[in-house]
Amino acid sequence: MENLWEFLSLRDPNIRYVVLGSILLAASSAIVGTFTLLKKKALVGDAVAHSVLPGICLAFILTGVKNPFYLVIGAFVTGWISLVLIDYITKHSKIKEDTAIGLILSVFFGIGILMLTVIQKSGNAAQSGLDHFLFGQAASLVGQDLLVFSAIALILMIAVLVLFKEFALIAFDTHFAESIGFPVRALELVLTTLTVLAVVTGIQAIGVVLMAAMLITPAAAARFWTDKLTVMIFLAAGLGAFSGLVGAYISYVAPAMPTGPWIVMIISIIAITSFFLAPQKGILFRMITQRKFQTQMLEENILKLFFQLGERADHKYFDTRSVDDITRRRPFELSKLQRGLKNLRKQGFLEATATGWVFTQAGKSKGQRITKLHRLWELYLTEYLKIAPDHVHEDAETIEHIITPELEKRLEEQLQFPSMDPHKSQIPYQR
Numbered sequence: 001m002e003n004l005w006e007f008l009s010l011r012d013p014n015i016r017y018v019v020l021g022s023i024l025l026a027a028s029s030a031i032v033g034t035f036t037l038l039k040k041k042a043l044v045g046d047a048v049a050h051s052v053l054p055g056i057c058l059a060f061i062l063t064g065v066k067n068p069f070y071l072v073i074g075a076f077v078t079g080w081i082s083l084v085l086i087d088y089i090t091k092h093s094k095i096k097e098d099t100a101i102g103l104i105l106s107v108f109f110g111i112g113i114l115m116l117t118v119i120q121k122s123g124n125a126a127q128s129g130l131d132h133f134l135f136g137q138a139a140s141l142v143g144q145d146l147l148v149f150s151a152i153a154l155i156l157m158i159a160v161l162v163l164f165k166e167f168a169l170i171a172f173d174t175h176f177a178e179s180i181g182f183p184v185r186a187l188e189l190v191l192t193t194l195t196v197l198a199v200v201t202g203i204q205a206i207g208v209v210l211m212a213a214m215l216i217t218p219a220a221a222a223r224f225w226t227d228k229l230t231v232m233i234f235l236a237a238g239l240g241a242f243s244g245l246v247g248a249y250i251s252y253v254a255p256a257m258p259t260g261p262w263i264v265m266i267i268s269i270i271a272i273t274s275f276f277l278a279p280q281k282g283i284l285f286r287m288i289t290q291r292k293f294q295t296q297m298l299e300e301n302i303l304k305l306f307f308q309l310g311e312r313a314d315h316k317y318f319d320t321r322s323v324d325d326i327t328r329r330r331p332f333e334l335s336k337l338q339r340g341l342k343n344l345r346k347q348g349f350l351e352a353t354a355t356g357w358v359f360t361q362a363g364k365s366k367g368q369r370i371t372k373l374h375r376l377w378e379l380y381l382t383e384y385l386k387i388a389p390d391h392v393h394e395d396a397e398t399i400e401h402i403i404t405p406e407l408e409k410r411l412e413e414q415l416q417f418p419s420m421d422p423h424k425s426q427i428p429y430q431r
Contacts, residue, residue, distance in 0.1 A: 015252060021149050022244035022263060025202035028153035029211070030218035030240035031160055032198040034233050035191055037219040038171040043098060044083065044192075045215035047105045048199045051082030053112025056203070057119060068148045072200050079196040082108050152201045159194055160233075167191060168229055206260040213264045214240065221271035224278035243267035297401050298332075298340045300370050303349060304400075305330050306359055307367030307428075317364050322356035368428045373400040375421035376411045382422045383415070389422035 006012070036045060052075035059074025060066060082104050089100040160167065166187050169177045178184050195215070202211045222235035247263030276283050305326060310317030326337065341357055344350040349363030359367070374396045381392040403411070421427055 015248075018251070018259060019245060019248045022248045022259060023241045024149045024153045024244075025206065026214055026218070026240035026244035026263060026267070027237040028156045029198040029202055029214045030222075030236040031233055032156055032191075032194045033215040033217075034219040034222070034229075034236050035160075035167050035171050036195055037216055037223065038229075039191075042216045042220075043101045044086070044195060045199060046212035047082055047086060047101045047108075048079045048196050049203070049211040049215075050105045050112075051108035052076075052079040052196075052200060052203055054078050054108055054115055057112055057115035060119060061115070072148060072152070075200045075203060076196055078108065079199060080193060083192045083196065149201055152197055156194055156198060156201075159190065163187070163190065171229075206263060210260055210264045214267065217264070217267045217271050218243070221267070221274040224274040224281045239267060239270055243270065293401070295340075295343070298336055299344055299347075299349075300366070300401055301330070301397075302326070302332075302337070302340050302344060303363055303367035304370040304374065305367075306350075306357075307364065307371050310359070310364075311426075311428075318359050320353050320356045320358045325356070365430065368430065370400055372428050372430075373403050373408060373411075375425060375427045376408070376415060376418075377403070378423070379415055379418055379421050379427075380411060392422065 006015075033045065036042065055074035055076065055078030056071050057074075058078070059070045062074075063070045086097065086100045086104050089095050089103070090097045095103070166177075166182060169182065170184055170187050170191075174184055177187075198215060199211050202214055206214055218236040218240040219232070221239055222232045225235060226232050243263050243266040246266045247259050250262045250266075251257050251259035274282070277285075279285055306321060307317065309321055309325065309329060310319070313319060323334075323337065323341075326332065327334070332340075341350060341352075344363065345352055345357075349360055349366060350357050351360055377396040377399050378389070378392040381387045381395060382389050417429070418427055
């Protein structure tokens with residue numbers, strides 16, 4: 001607790017520079033990364049992150065000093081050139097975007113490593129620590145770095161705020177934006193510039209290798225929790241800032257632990273947790289929903305079968321049906337059938353007897369409705385979509401389980417309350 005309080009108090013200038021720098025770069029890159037993710041340009045961040053290395057080296061060679069202002073300018077220039085080249089190659093050749101990204105990424109990063117090796121063998125004492133830009137070293141941040149980061153972060157936030165409506169539109173529907181007169185090409189160029197700036201901001205703390213993760217991962221995690229763009233942006237920025245704070249704290253209490261990789265680790269843990277546990281969109285939630293729907297389909301198919309067996313037996317719906325009677329009509333898997341029958345008994349749709357299972361009045365009504373929906377949909381497909389009667393059964397088997405009462409009413413009205421389906425089976429209406 002003493003270490004935590006000392007860390008949060010930010011009294012130590014070194015701690016203050018690392019914490020504030022980590023939060024600024026993580027939050028600002030997450031904001032821009034939101035639009036990059038929505039435009040399905042996730043790999044672009046990786047290309048920029050690797051392409052800034054030759055710019056850093058070139059800036060050092062030309063100036064001879066590790067001034068963050070000069071290094072940021074050099075990184076920005078080569079990062080921006082890399083995106084322009086990717087766009088040019090994609091539009092003027094048969095090479096697809098992912099291939100162009102891989103090509104530019106490897107070439108620029110290879111040139112950067114070559115230039116870095118030359119610098120390290122040049123004997124210039126000022127080059128010490130330049131290799132930290134590969135994996136980042138947040139502990140080396142000083143007040144001058146924080147000022148540069150703050151200025152860039154402020155530029156990013158103001159640009160997103162001013163052009164929020166335009167960025168949102170081109171992220172979701174570029175063609176519509178063009179049709180109403182938006183300068184889409186110019187807006188994409190501005191967004192590209194902001195992406196490069198966001199990557200450049202974090203290279204000293206996170207490194208060129210890991211910076212792509214900070215651009216995309218917070219936005220990817222936030223996407224699982226909301227469908228609203230404004231909420232997604234704030235959530236991505238918050239998750240990025242939180243990971244920057246926690247990563248800096250871990251590095252503080254365990255000095256051997258580098259800050260940059262831990263920031264990426266924290267946001268990756270948050271993202272993986274979101275992928276599995278987020279409501280509505282999480283993998284676990286979707287698995288549970290799918291399981292519930294499969295159970296619903298099984299139970300409704302059993303009730304429909306009971307109703308059809310009653311129809312075939314001269315409308316004797318409340319006769320006892322054995323498991324053999326059911327499986328002869330439809331080959332259910334025995335374990336699933338037994339589970340479905342027990343669930344329907346618990347819900348009050350079936351009753352168990354000494355020799356089998358029998359409808360309750362509620363079960364008969366529900367089985368009748370499912371049968372009606374099945375036959376109405378078959379008739380709709382044959383009359384309005386002109387599908388042959390022997391091709392509509394499988395589609396109706398699925399759709400019957402998701403037709404709402406509102407859609408059911410519209411089907412009845414549009415088909416004018418028909419009495420027969422395409423197979424000349426009676427459509428059973430509730431009386």
